[in-house]
Amino acid sequence: MSPHQIAREKVEQAVEILREKNVDAWLTFVRETPLTRDPSLSLIVSPDLQLTWHSAFILSQRGDRIAIVGRFDKENIEAIGAYTEVQMYDAGIGQALVTTLLRLNPDSIAVNFSESDPAADGLTHGLWLTLLQALNDAPFAGRLISAEKIVNALRGRKTPTEIARITDAVADTEAIFDEVTAFLKPGQTEIEIAEFIHDRMKSRGLTTAWDIDYCPTLTAGPNSPVGHAAPGNSRTARGHLLQIDFGVNKNGYVSDMQRTWYFLAPGEAKPPADAQQAFEAVRGAILAGADSLYTGAPGWKVDMAARDYLMEAGYPEYMHATGHHIGQTVHDGATVLGPRWERYGQSVYGEVEADNVFTLELGAAVPGRGYVGLEEDLLVTPGAVEWLSHPQTELICV
Amino acid sequence: MSPHQIAREKVEQAVEILREKNVDAWLTFVRETPLTRDPSLSLIVSPDLQLTWHSAFILSQRGDRIAIVGRFDKENIEAIGAYTEVQMYDAGIGQALVTTLLRLNPDSIAVNFSESDPAADGLTHGLWLTLLQALNDAPFAGRLISAEKIVNALRGRKTPTEIARITDAVADTEAIFDEVTAFLKPGQTEIEIAEFIHDRMKSRGLTTAWDIDYCPTLTAGPNSPVGHAAPGNSRTARGHLLQIDFGVNKNGYVSDMQRTWYFLAPGEAKPPADAQQAFEAVRGAILAGADSLYTGAPGWKVDMAARDYLMEAGYPEYMHATGHHIGQTVHDGATVLGPRWERYGQSVYGEVEADNVFTLELGAAVPGRGYVGLEEDLLVTPGAVEWLSHPQTELICV
Numbered sequence: 001m002s003p004h005q006i007a008r009e010k011v012e013q014a015v016e017i018l019r020e021k022n023v024d025a026w027l028t029f030v031r032e033t034p035l036t037r038d039p040s041l042s043l044i045v046s047p048d049l050q051l052t053w054h055s056a057f058i059l060s061q062r063g064d065r066i067a068i069v070g071r072f073d074k075e076n077i078e079a080i081g082a083y084t085e086v087q088m089y090d091a092g093i094g095q096a097l098v099t100t101l102l103r104l105n106p107d108s109i110a111v112n113f114s115e116s117d118p119a120a121d122g123l124t125h126g127l128w129l130t131l132l133q134a135l136n137d138a139p140f141a142g143r144l145i146s147a148e149k150i151v152n153a154l155r156g157r158k159t160p161t162e163i164a165r166i167t168d169a170v171a172d173t174e175a176i177f178d179e180v181t182a183f184l185k186p187g188q189t190e191i192e193i194a195e196f197i198h199d200r201m202k203s204r205g206l207t208t209a210w211d212i213d214y215c216p217t218l219t220a221g222p223n224s225p226v227g228h229a230a231p232g233n234s235r236t237a238r239g240h241l242l243q244i245d246f247g248v249n250k251n252g253y254v255s256d257m258q259r260t261w262y263f264l265a266p267g268e269a270k271p272p273a274d275a276q277q278a279f280e281a282v283r284g285a286i287l288a289g290a291d292s293l294y295t296g297a298p299g300w301k302v303d304m305a306a307r308d309y310l311m312e313a314g315y316p317e318y319m320h321a322t323g324h325h326i327g328q329t330v331h332d333g334a335t336v337l338g339p340r341w342e343r344y345g346q347s348v349y350g351e352v353e354a355d356n357v358f359t360l361e362l363g364a365a366v367p368g369r370g371y372v373g374l375e376e377d378l379l380v381t382p383g384a385v386e387w388l389s390h391p392q393t394e395l396i397c398v
Numbered sequence: 399m400s401p402h403q404i405a406r407e408k409v410e411q412a413v414e415i416l417r418e419k420n421v422d423a424w425l426t427f428v429r430e431t432p433l434t435r436d437p438s439l440s441l442i443v444s445p446d447l448q449l450t451w452h453s454a455f456i457l458s459q460r461g462d463r464i465a466i467v468g469r470f471d472k473e474n475i476e477a478i479g480a481y482t483e484v485q486m487y488d489a490g491i492g493q494a495l496v497t498t499l500l501r502l503n504p505d506s507i508a509v510n511f512s513e514s515d516p517a518a519d520g521l522t523h524g525l526w527l528t529l530l531q532a533l534n535d536a537p538f539a540g541r542l543i544s545a546e547k548i549v550n551a552l553r554g555r556k557t558p559t560e561i562a563r564i565t566d567a568v569a570d571t572e573a574i575f576d577e578v579t580a581f582l583k584p585g586q587t588e589i590e591i592a593e594f595i596h597d598r599m600k601s602r603g604l605t606t607a608w609d610i611d612y613c614p615t616l617t618a619g620p621n622s623p624v625g626h627a628a629p630g631n632s633r634t635a636r637g638h639l640l641q642i643d644f645g646v647n648k649n650g651y652v653s654d655m656q657r658t659w660y661f662l663a664p665g666e667a668k669p670p671a672d673a674q675q676a677f678e679a680v681r682g683a684i685l686a687g688a689d690s691l692y693t694g695a696p697g698w699k700v701d702m703a704a705r706d707y708l709m710e711a712g713y714p715e716y717m718h719a720t721g722h723h724i725g726q727t728v729h730d731g732a733t734v735l736g737p738r739w740e741r742y743g744q745s746v747y748g749e750v751e752a753d754n755v756f757t758l759e760l761g762a763a764v765p766g767r768g769y770v771g772l773e774e775d776l777l778v779t780p781g782a783v784e785w786l787s788h789p790q791t792e793l794i795c796v
Contacts (some may be wrong), residue, residue, distance in 0.1 A: 004475045032516035034727055035437045053741055071717055089715050092740025114522035118430035125511035125526040126519035211448045229473060319469055319488050329432055342490025343451055
């Protein structure tokens with residue numbers, strides 16, 4: 001498969017989305033991308049190509065696919081095969097950009113800013129000002145609109161190639177979790193277990209889904225902090241729980257999963273009632289979320305189904321969203337399956353769409369034992385959800 | 399040395415710069431940093447810590463060092479030891495941000511947007527709108543100014559720890575170039591030489607200074623494209639030149655250098671006149687640039703000195719800037735030593751300051767032989783420049 005397959009699929013899909021949303025043109029405007037990189041670049045250009053000079057990528061409802069880049073980038077952009085017109089410049093992009101837009105004369109030009117979706121918010125404020133100035137003499141500055149709904153749809157609706165890659169990343173993650181199960185013993189530190197996971201991951205030629213210092217995060221026993229903390233010196237112990245949050249990046253697409261183990265105490269044949277009850281509440285809440293995960297559902301309703309289930313089972317409210325898109329990144333923008341809190345802004349009012357891939361994740365503390373956390377990866381199809389991971393149905397006993 | 403040494407030095411330096419520039423407060427406002435990451439975070443927080451929720455870092459002339467972050471990030475920010483006050487929130491950052499600013503009541507609040515300096519342009523347009531809205535009821539929206547001059551100075555003026563790290567990266571790069579000299583033979587492809595360089599780099603535990611696919615870039619002979627092209631199948635040959643542009647990242651700081659080799663033809667004891675003449679013109683232009691690189695010089699004047707020298711020597715104008723800062727990144731923002739072209743905006747009007755580290759780079763094609771390119775790394779001191787690299791004084795003969 002060509003390394004440019006994703007960019008070609010996504011550029012084609014973007015033109016369709018412009019037609020569906022009736023937006024004339026979409027402009028991605030970037031510069032010096034190693035310093036500030038618009039997340040849309042990785043979809044419609046390349047996951048690793050860097051652009052130093054101001055560069056513009058213009059797609060239109062009519063099917064125009066135009067790139068305007070600095071002299072030294074022309075060949076690399078042509079090699080992608082997604083753009084039918086690649087212009088180059090030396091001194092400055094302004095004139096080529098204005099001339100091109102005058103030719104297309106779009107009624108609306110969507111650019112990448114969004115308050116609620118970080119993945120659709122790749123345009124820096126300085127570049128916004130540059131754009132206003134460049135378009136000031138032409139009649140375009142007043143035609144700029146947010147590309148949020150374009151980027152949301154483009155990023156959220158996975159193509160067959162993207163779905164295959166995520167599925168693959170999930171399968172590798174599950175295989176690594178199986179290896180963890182065989183490796184676990186009482187008395188191991190979180191750091192030891194994290195090193196084992198990194199070793200297994202590297203032997204498969206994979207990288208972590210997010211910052212390696214926090215991937216995996218582990219909660220061993222009742223005294224380890226839950227959340228974005230690096231693996232520490234807490235140790236696994238009989239009668240305690242171990243929760244691991246981990247994902248891999250395979251061919252540019254990620255998984256994001258949580259699993260929970262229980263270390264049987266002497267004389268125990270199965271987990272004790274308090275751990276088992278928490279597990280069932282967490283699993284039930286995930287299932288309640290999955291039942292509400294259908295096309296057209298607003299994100300907050302999916303969250304509410306899972307959140308209410310857990311709280312009605314007698315556990316405290318968790319202070320994070322129930323789910324998020326995954327794709328090239330682990331928080332892949334667009335609709336969040338979260339509560340209507342200020343920090344989620346408009347993102348939880350977005351609707352679930354077919355071909356979205358979401359995680360569902362939540363957990364509950366068990367006093368004296370640790371933390372039960374589960375996270376599953378699911379594909380939304382027109383009629384149902386498809387579990388990309390094999391959902392955990394029992395505490396894994398060590 | 400603590401992994402947080404750089405953040406501590408830079409936060410302290412930032413407070414001094416606020417006093418010097420008479421700016422009351424500097425606010426770095428970010429969220430979901432794996433998707434859109436403000437380059438200033440790597441200076442004042444951490445090069446690798448990621449922040450998911452909206453997070454604010456406020457420094458003031460009076461010496462306040464305040465972080466406001468989501469619940470799960472509090473411990474990680476406290477561990478840095480650069481912030482004297484770390485607030486956490488759950489539902490949304492707005493109230494804590496406004497309350498804190500009301501308490502400080504700054505006359506001016508610098509935020510990270512800039513048209514001319516990508517390194518000072520980390521605030522996305524969506525976050526700018528969020529900030530305007532959050533500060534709308536408080537009397538602050540009208541007090542927002544660009545932090546460009548703060549970030550320029552902070553990024554550009556290297557601390558002793560930063561200078562030591564860059565010097566170290568340069569030394570490793572020179573050692574690798576020496577290994578390349580011993581390795582080179584006629585008939586090798588650019589790809590083979592790039593693989594050798596990557597192998598030597600990895601054996602030292604280093605990574606590339608920029609995107610590995612384009613680091614190094616090589617120009618073997620007269621038919622290889624000059625510039626941002628990946629290594630290709632052009633081969634070294636007797637009577638031809640080989641130019642390599644390469645840098646490493648060591649402990650988070652980079653080098654950026656170019657060297658040129660000449661492959662002696664049968665019967666030759668030294669490079670022929672056309673190659674030698676180009677080398678002397680290029681070296682002379684670099685020295686002319688270095689002579690003009692003193693505190694207070696505007697960037698464009700340094701560029702002009704080098705550019706004019708090369709053109710007066712009879713070679714065509716190069717279509718890029720003569721130099722740029724290096725530091726945590728290879729194009730480290732702030733003042734560019736470049737011509738007054740549109741695409742460089744205001745960046746070439748900035749002034750050279752003490753403790754800046756710049757590259758000087760330029761080259762000339764030699765018809766039928768290839769390309770001569772040199773790039774050196776220099777530290778600006780109050781009285782002079784200090785060459786961090788050992789400047790190339792002769793074509794290296796193979």
